[in-house]
């Protein structure tokens with residue numbers, strides 16, 4: 001089975017007797033749905049003890065560090081603990097050496113396991129909650145336009161100025177095309193907000209949600225001075241579905257500043273930067289909510305409203321009225 005999926009984390013040849021950690025795990029736990037070379041989901045060995053309904057991804061197997069089985073349910077703990085003992089013995093002592101003494105898990109390893117389990121539970125909870133979130137917080141793109149505190153139905157060509165007003169006037173921001181970065185001549189793509197807004201039209205197609213050093217010519221993370229916003233986007237949810245995630249994040253305490261219609265298939269939710277710790281949680285949460293964590297990078301270019309994308313205009317469909325408070 002393993003040779004078919006090409007998982008071979010512990011190395012070694014595949015033959016009829018299980019030799020790799022993945023093979024040993026599958027031999028013991030049954031088929032494993034591998035997510036990476038060292039992590040997958042299996043049927044919980046204590047499934048019978050689950051009180052609530054089973055999901056297919058309730059029980060995770062990790063083969064990096066200390067081989068570990070971790071189930072979302074609590075009722076199966078005794079079965080999971082027993083399976084962990086057998087799994088570790090089988091992987092760490094495959095020859096069943098009588099003198100084998102299992103190495104004690106270090107304090108650091110223990111803490112990492114606990115943190116991983118917590119993160120795993122957070123993701124599972126979000127993944128399970130998504131259908132409910134999509135229903136309960138439903139917010140279509142037409143609904144956003146209706147609910148927008150600032151009327152953004154007109155003067156779409158000026159929308160970029162409305163978004164830039166959410167920065168501080170002295171903030172140095174990057175506006176450009178995707179490739180306008182990294183060469184000395186790209187210094188012109190970094191200007192203060194008050195300089196940019198003197199232009200009549202949207203200068204380029206993209207903007208970054210962070211501020212830069214005024215000497216930058218590259219929008220690398222090293223040149224970022226301050227993160228003002230994070231952008232939430234989904235390639236998997238439709239324009240009428242992703243709003244539910246925006247509203248759910250508002251419910252979780254995040255502040256939505258603007259929603260940009262990218263003139264493609266997706267919408268961008270611009271949120272106030274929530275702080276580094278909350279950002280780590282978002283990185284975990286967003287994939288479970290079918291959103292794209294790559295947009296959370298400070299220097300990731302995003303569509304500037306007001307600019308054209310082919311025949312269509314990128315535009316705001318939601319904008320908060322009050323000035324964004326920025327504490328320095």
Ligand SMILES: [Zn+2]
Pocket residue numbers: 044045046047050058059071072073076080
């Ligand atoms: Zn279980």
